Amino acid sequence: MLSSGGMLGNRYEREICSAARSLEVVGERWSLLIIRDALFAGVSRFSDFARRLGMARNILAARLESFVEAGIMERRSSDDSAYDQYFLTDKGRDLAPIIVALTKWGDKWQAPNGPPIIYRHVACGTEVEQYVQCPRCNYNVKPDELGVTRGPGFGSGPLANRWALGRH
Amino acid sequence: MLSSGGMLGNRYEREICSAARSLEVVGERWSLLIIRDALFAGVSRFSDFARRLGMARNILAARLESFVEAGIMERRSSDDSAYDQYFLTDKGRDLAPIIVALTKWGDKWQAPNGPPIIYRHVACGTEVEQYVQCPRCNYNVKPDELGVTRGPGFGSGPLANRWALGRH
DNA sequence: CCGATTTAGTCGCGTGATACAACTAACAAA
DNA sequence: TTTGTTAGTTGTATCACGCGACTAAATCGG
Numbered sequence: 001m002l003s004s005g006g007m008l009g010n011r012y013e014r015e016i017c018s019a020a021r022s023l024e025v026v027g028e029r030w031s032l033l034i035i036r037d038a039l040f041a042g043v044s045r046f047s048d049f050a051r052r053l054g055m056a057r058n059i060l061a062a063r064l065e066s067f068v069e070a071g072i073m074e075r076r077s078s079d080d081s082a083y084d085q086y087f088l089t090d091k092g093r094d095l096a097p098i099i100v101a102l103t104k105w106g107d108k109w110q111a112p113n114g115p116p117i118i119y120r121h122v123a124c125g126t127e128v129e130q131y132v133q134c135p136r137c138n139y140n141v142k143p144d145e146l147g148v149t150r151g152p153g154f155g156s157g158p159l160a161n162r163w164a165l166g167r168h
Numbered sequence: 169m170l171s172s173g174g175m176l177g178n179r180y181e182r183e184i185c186s187a188a189r190s191l192e193v194v195g196e197r198w199s200l201l202i203i204r205d206a207l208f209a210g211v212s213r214f215s216d217f218a219r220r221l222g223m224a225r226n227i228l229a230a231r232l233e234s235f236v237e238a239g240i241m242e243r244r245s246s247d248d249s250a251y252d253q254y255f256l257t258d259k260g261r262d263l264a265p266i267i268v269a270l271t272k273w274g275d276k277w278q279a280p281n282g283p284p285i286i287y288r289h290v291a292c293g294t295e296v297e298q299y300v301q302c303p304r305c306n307y308n309v310k311p312d313e314l315g316v317t318r319g320p321g322f323g324s325g326p327l328a329n330r331w332a333l334g335r336h
Numbered sequence: 337c338c339g340a341t342t343t344a345g346t347c348g349c350g351t352g353a354t355a356c357a358a359c360t361a362a363c364a365a366a
Numbered sequence: 367t368t369t370g371t372t373a374g375t376t377g378t379a380t381c382a383c384g385c386g387a388c389t390a391a392a393t394c395g396g
Contacts, residue, residue: 006384007222007223007224007383007384007385008351008352008353008383008384009352009353010197012201014221014222015201015221016284016285017201017204017271017274017284017285018270018271018272018273018274018275018278018279018283018284018285019200019201019204019267019270019271019274020201020274021274021278021279022270022271022273022274022278023200023201023270025278027195027197027200028353029178029195029353029354030354032187032191032195033180033183033185033187033188033191036185036187039311039314040314040315040316041316045372045373046372046373046374047371047372047373047374050373053182053183054175054182055175055354055355056175056354056355056356057356057373057374057375058354058355058356058374058375058376059353059354059355060374061373061374061375062353062354081363081364081372082362082363082364082372083362083363083372083373084373091277093311093312094273094276094277094311095273095311096300096311096314097269097272097273097298097300097311098266098269098270098273099187100269100300100314101265101266101268101269102186102187102190102191102266103185103186103187103190104186104265105186105190105262105263105265105266106185106186106187106188106189106190107186108262109259109262110186110189110190110193111186111189111321112321113320113321113323114319114320114321115186115319115320115321116184116185116186116318116319116321116322116323117184117185117186117316117317117318117319117322118316118317118318118319119300119314119315119316120314120315120316120317121302121304121305121307121309121313121314121315122313122314122315123302123305123313124302124304124305126302126303126304126305128300128301128302128303128309128314129300129301129302129303130265130298130299130300130301131298131299131301132264132265132268132287132296132297132298133296133297133298133299134289134291134292134294134296134297135294135296135297136289136292136294137289137291137292137294139289141289141296143207143261143262143263143264143265144261145289145290145291146207146208146264146268146287146288146289146290146296147208147287147288147289147290148208148209148285148286148287148288149285149286149288150284150285150286151282151283151284151285151286152281152282152283153279153280153281153282153283153284154284154285155281155284174355175354175355175356176354176355176380176381176382177381177382196382197382197383213343213344214343214344214345215342215343215344215345218344223383223384224383224384224385225344225345225346225385226345226346226347226383226384226385227382227383227384228345229344229345229346230382249392249393250343250391250392250393251343251344251391251392251393252344
């Protein structure tokens, strides 16, 4: 039973990749929608999440517990109620660009009637944009202008030669 | 059997949200890692995906088929081989910002030894950044400076009043 | 040309993840 | 005090996934 080779659940143990690390935290079903509601609809209580999302309550309980354990939410008791509430931490709020990126792609490719929800800069009300930028060229990099190299966290284990990339 | 109420599989039918639409296409286990390998490691063949990711071959076959059906990949026969290859379409390549966003979050919060993989502007080799921007203020918007309003695709069905938001 | 290996899957089975309904205990409202 | 709400937990059914075995065609080595 000392497996560690199993590919089950939410882990991607072979992957040397921060995207995989992120998906281990927020890649399961419902996870990013819970965080979306916390970030942009101000939802913080168990039954509000359950009602808005229409999801199973046991699964919601499991997700929220894993979020607290991962440090992207914290469970606090509010002043005016005996019931606890779930609030995003800084680490959790930092997931916003992921939700924006998912939304922008869905708006562009899966929304025939136009965007259902528009993300705006609260200070001025303008619709926001999202870019991958090259700070040197001051240029918005398109998908096929992106490449990869190894970084310091790459290591040198047996899995490290699966990426065919230079060191720049 | 005309259910339509079931919350199973990869659908989020109640959600009026482009992020949910995107997750219906690429939200299942392995999906975004397959696309990452296609985008940044140049993988295009069935067994190469399976080998690199260490995932079950029947699941991989199901994912690739759904990608072709969704229009984010196309299956083509190459000149020099009798085996087909899977290539991303423009729609599929446009998923790059999602992978970059996941990577940046993982780099910041889940990579104690530093980023394992660095995304660069191929033309100059500089590491790219990703921002949510307000084009009016010329300002990089932080997560808690983001708000939402309804867009033209919001509709007015019975689910449309679950968002507490103005029309700007 | 022929045997060995690789490719691109499919099939069947077991297990884990999810959905759903029912139940509970504490709290709140009337 | 009765009624309803909240925040779960538990049990069961179903679905998704992991895994090994199998296959047919293609390719490689000699």
